[in-house]
Structures are given as C-alpha cells and as structure tokens.
Amino acid sequence: MIRNSSSSWSRGEDKLFERALVLFPDETPRRWEKIATQLPGKTWFDVKKHYDDLVYDVEEIDSGRVEPPSYGDDQFNSSWGSESGTSQVWFGSNKGKEKESSERKKGVPWTEEEHRLFLIGLQRYGKGDWRSISRNAVVSRTPTQVASHAQKYFLRLNSVKKDKKRPSIHDITSSAKSSMGNWTNEFMDPTATYDDPESPPSSDFHAFGFQM
DNA sequence: TATTGGGGTAGAG
DNA sequence: CTCTACCCCAATA
Numbered sequence: 001m002i003r004n005s006s007s008s009w010s011r012g013e014d015k016l017f018e019r020a021l022v023l024f025p026d027e028t029p030r031r032w033e034k035i036a037t038q039l040p041g042k043t044w045f046d047v048k049k050h051y052d053d054l055v056y057d058v059e060e061i062d063s064g065r066v067e068p069p070s071y072g073d074d075q076f077n078s079s080w081g082s083e084s085g086t087s088q089v090w091f092g093s094n095k096g097k098e099k100e101s102s103e104r105k106k107g108v109p110w111t112e113e114e115h116r117l118f119l120i121g122l123q124r125y126g127k128g129d130w131r132s133i134s135r136n137a138v139v140s141r142t143p144t145q146v147a148s149h150a151q152k153y154f155l156r157l158n159s160v161k162k163d164k165k166r167p168s169i170h171d172i173t174s175s176a177k178s179s180m181g182n183w184t185n186e187f188m189d190p191t192a193t194y195d196d197p198e199s200p201p202s203s204d205f206h207a208f209g210f211q212m
Numbered sequence: 213t214a215t216t217g218g219g220g221t222a223g224a225g
Numbered sequence: 226c227t228c229t230a231c232c233c234c235a236a237t238a
Contacts, residue, residue: 107219107234128227147227148219156217 009050013039014112017050018119026123078082092189110149114138 020035021152028034031053032044039047110118121137130143130150138146 109218131226143226144221145219148221151229152218 013042014116018116020047021051021119021123054116110141114140115149115153118146118153121146122150150151 016038017035020038023038024031025036030044032048036042036047038042115139118133118141121133124137125132127150130146134141134143134146141149
C-alpha cells in the first residue's frame with residue numbers, strides 16, 4: 001500500500017523530484033508546474049500525484065504506525081552519498097522489534113524512505129521543528145536523529161554546491177554555465193547538482209500544536 | 213593509509 | 226528543544 005507511484009518513478013526522477021520539492025516550497029504558486037519542469041516526461045499532474053502519494057505514505061506511517069517499507073528488499077542499493085550505496089552496517093535486520101544485544105549504538109543508516117519522509121516533513125513544518133518532523137514525518141527517528149541527519153544533509157548540499165563553483169575563479173559573476181549545462185544526465189549521480197537547500201523563511205504553519 | 217561519508221553524542225544557547 | 230562542534234566508524238580513493 002505504501003509507496004506506489006502512478007507511473008514508474010526511477011531513482012533519478014525521485015531525486016529530481018525531491019530537489020524540486022525543496023527548491024519550490026509549498027508557497028510556490030504553480031508549484032507542480034515548476035517542479036514538472038525539472039522532470040522530463042512528467043506532467044504537473046504526475047508530480048502532484050507523486051507528492052500526494054508520498055504525503056499519504058507519511059500520514060499512513062504516522063497514523064497506523066506502519067513501519068517503513070521493507071528496507072531489506074533493496075535490490076538497488078540506495079546511494080545517498082556513496083555511489084556504491086552499501087551505506088553502513090546493516091547489522092542484523094532490526095525489523096520488528098529491535099534486539100538490543102550488546103551492540104553499540106552504531107548507526108542506522110537512513111534509507112531513502114526516511115530521507116524522503118524527512119524532506120516532506122521539512123517542507124511541511126520548516127527547518128527548525130525537528131520534533132514535529134520526527135513526530136509526523138519520520139516517526140522512526142527522534143528529533144535528535146532528524147537534526148543530525150539534517151545537519152549532514154544540508155552540509156552536503158552546501159558542500160556540493162560550493163564545490164561546483166569552487167574551481168571557478170573565472171566565474172566572477174558567473175555566467176550561464178552554472179545554470180544548466182554541466183550536468184547532462186544527473187540521473188543516478190549523487191554528485192549531481194543539488195542547489196539551494198535553504199528552507200523558506202516562513203516558519204510554516206503548525207497545523208498541529210503538540211509539544212513534546 | 214588518507215580522505216570522505218554518515219550517524220551519534222556532547223556541549224552551549 | 227535546537228544549534229553547533231566533535232568523535233567514531235565504515236567505505237572508498
């Protein structure tokens with residue numbers, strides 16, 4: 001039931017979609033149209049559908065305590081930073097009830113699902129409210145986790161963004177080369193262009209006002 | 213082996 | 226609780 005796009009959304013498309021989502025906040029007038037611009041072969045309707053699906057996913061997880069979709073069936077390894085995927089340690093499948101053996105805290109690598117949820121929550125609640133995000137979007141994660149993840153996330157975004165312009169002593173005011181031209185196929189390319197992660201100035205409406 | 217990526221934790225606000 | 230910085234671990238170059 002969870003995560004099922006109307007059409008086939010590839011990884012690259014998803015990435016572009018997320019990028020566009022963070023690029024065009026909820027306050028954007030023709031948000032879907034603008035987002036669809038970033039997605040070749042997709043219409044605004046498709047995009048909206050996809051977003052709706054994701055939001056539904058989030059709500060489902062929030063409401064029904066539906067644990068994130070089988071992470072174990074990840075045939076295609078997620079590549080959220082490492083090209084080869086294979087993030088960290090998938091020590092013991094902690095599905096169901098976590099087993100606190102004598103295992104150290106170790107790190108549970110965020111999966112795409114969680115990351116997407118995080119992005120959604122990020123847009124819906126804004127940059128700061130990690131508690132709301134962790135409460136509504138990424139239930140599997142505590143505010144601290146979310147904050148840490150967000151830190152790394154934005155850090156990477158900024159790093160990449162800067163890196164793209166780093167060897168540019170020539171691009172003083174930068175020409176059109178920094179727009180779109182370098183990256184042809186950014187699909188499946190983690191080092192591809194992620195720009196402006198800055199969240200909207202609006203602190204966002206807190207539809208729900210529960211504090212922890 | 214050195215560097216980066218990635219998550220957790222500690223400390224300060 | 227949030228923000229920032231640091232530490233530790235694993236993967237990659």
